[in-house]
Amino acid sequence: MSWKRFVSSVNAQTPLTQVWNRVRKISGVRGTLYVDDLSISFSAGRMPLIVRKLQLAINRISRWASTRGFRFSASKTVAVHFCRLRGVHPDPDLYIYDRRISCVEETLFLGLICDSRLTWxxxxxxxxxxxxxxxxxxxxxxxxxxxxxxxxxxxxxxxxxxxxxxxxxxxxxxxxxxxxxxxxxxxxxxxxxxxxxxxxxxxxxxxxxxxxxxxxxxxxxxxxxxYSVGFCWVPAHVGVLGNERADRLAKEASTRAAPSLPVPFRDLYxxxxxxxxxxxxxxxxxxxxxxxxxxVTSMTYHSWTYVHEQGRRSETALARLRMGHSRLTHGYLMSRGPQPFCDDCLVPLTVRHFLVECPSLVELRERFLFHCRSVHGTYEMSLILGERALSPGHEVLLFVEEAGLLRVGKLRPAGQIRPAESELMARHLA
Incomplete structure (x- = not known):
């Protein structure tokens, strides 16, 4: 059972902490106060006991407010009966200023919508x-x-x-x-x-x-x-009375065995x-x-290379190559068309196939990916698309553009002659 309040006005000489002090005097009643948002709650197995405890707390808080010249808004005060019992069960019958507090199924408190069954x-x-x-x-x-x-x-x-x-x-x-x-x-x-x-x-x-x-x-x-924030001010020893004594005691403490002290929770972050x-x-x-x-990688945290000066299209193409999913290789899943095949090898077209396996692109690999071979002489996906991608000898975007698989733009060195476009140029990775 929870009762929630929004305070309409607060007198600077009467802080709301006094309200909280009055609520705490009632056995079993708990409350939350944040700026001008106040909620009180009581949990029990019998509804009459819940109503009696909460009504007592409401009366004390409302009387405290009346003696200090302001009132709680009765129209904004609501009650929520938090209960997961099935079947018919009574809702609390509570009053403030002789006006019945409406019982609702859900309410907004501190940015959270709390429903009566706490399903969220x-x-x-x-x-x-x-x-x-x-x-x-x-x-x-x-x-x-x-x-x-x-x-x-x-x-x-x-x-x-x-x-x-x-x-x-x-x-x-x-x-x-x-x-x-x-x-x-x-x-x-x-x-x-x-x-x-x-x-x-x-x-x-x-x-x-x-x-x-x-x-x-x-x-x-x-x-x-x-999450908690704390501030601590520690003055320097300079100009503080007893500086020499503090230094002497600090040196003596450094020679002793470390005492068993509780570890601050923040040290565990x-x-x-x-x-x-x-x-x-x-x-x-x-x-x-x-x-x-x-x-490409067996680690979750890495230092991927994404060069912003080459533009958004280059970043997108490199990301899709690393994940192995692109419009060229997996676009058929969206269009519900046939799966694309390599025209030379007659195998399903994948990122790994045209980067590592396809024999018709051997010359281009030697030209742009000559540093991406392992000690056994085979091309490795982790070297082509890993952290050194786009560096000299790992120019994967130039490779796919020359192969006619991608138009990136501004990737070709000045003066370089563009080869004849292949039939796959109409399809793009990005």
Whole structure:
């Protein structure tokens, strides 16, 4: 059972902390006060006991307000009966200023929509709708040919979408996993727009390429860490009386055995981050064999090379090559057409095939990817699309453009003659 208040006006000489002190005197009644938002609650197995305790708290608070010259707004005061019992059960009958407090199924408190059964479905739907409106702005800026660069779009995703998705996650994380998955689609859509990934790209590969944790792990990190801010001022020894004595005692303490002292929780933040990243790494290692991007990297955190001076189209093409999903190789899934085959080898056309396997592109590999061979002399996807991609001898974008698979523009060195365009030039990776 919870009763929520919005204070209409506050006298500067009568702080609301006095209200909280009066609530705490009632046994079993708990409350939350944040600026002018006040809620009180009481939990019991019998409704008469709940009503008696909460009505006593309401009377004390309203009397305190009346003696100080202001009133609570009765129209804004609501009650929510938090209960998961099935069948008919009574709602609380509470009054403020001789006016019955309406009992509602859900209410907004500190930005969270609390429903009576604590499923958090209304709140999750509200957050998703708000983030979808923000995604419309991201779509305008994230065109795969002329949009903003990758770094800017990822920053916008973190600030405009992720902050909304994570607000209050410590509270609504009690919802079931199936209901929490409603927010995952928004997170994945934002990352996909920022990176320019193709629509069929696997979600694990998408998040690894962007270097952004899955929402489930981000919620887990927030639950373990919590958030608190403290300020501490420590004066220097200079000019402080007893400086020499303090130095002497400090030197004596350094020679003694370290005492057993409690570790501040904030000191565990780095360990929590390491544990969360290790969990993400374990999830990725379990998928490395089954994903195309597993051939490129086995690590979740890396320093991908994305050169912004070559434009948005270059970044998009490189991201799609790394994930192994592009319009050329997987566009048939969207159009429901036949799967494309290599005209020379008569095998399904994949990113790995035209980068590593196709014999008709041997000369181009020798020309642009001559540093991408292993000690055994074979070309490796991790060397072609890894952290050194686009460096001399790893010029994968020039390779696919010369092969007639991609028009990037401004990638060809000055004075270089363009070869004859192949039949595949009409199809693009991006």
């Amino acid at each position: 479905v209304p709140h999750l739907r509200h957050v998703k709708a708000a983030c979808m409106r923000t995604l419309s702005l991201l779509r305008v800026l994230a065109h795969t040919s002329w949009g903003a660069d990758r770094q800017t779009l990822l920053l916008l995703h973190r600030t405009l979408i992720l902050l909304k998705l994570e607000y209050g996650s410590e509270v609504y994380s009690s919802a079931t996993e199936a209901r929490l998955h409603v927010l995952d689609s928004v997170h994945h859509a934002g990352v996909r727009l920022a990176t320019g990934a193709f629509r069929s790209s696997p979600i694990p590969s998408l998040l690894v390429d962007a270097g952004i944790l899955p929402l489930a792990l981000r919620r887990q990190s927030s639950l373990l860490r919590g 780095s360990s929590i981050r390491v544990a969360v990243l290790a969990s993400w790494q374990g999830q990725w290692e379990a998928l490395v064999v089954t994903t195309k991007m597993g051939e």
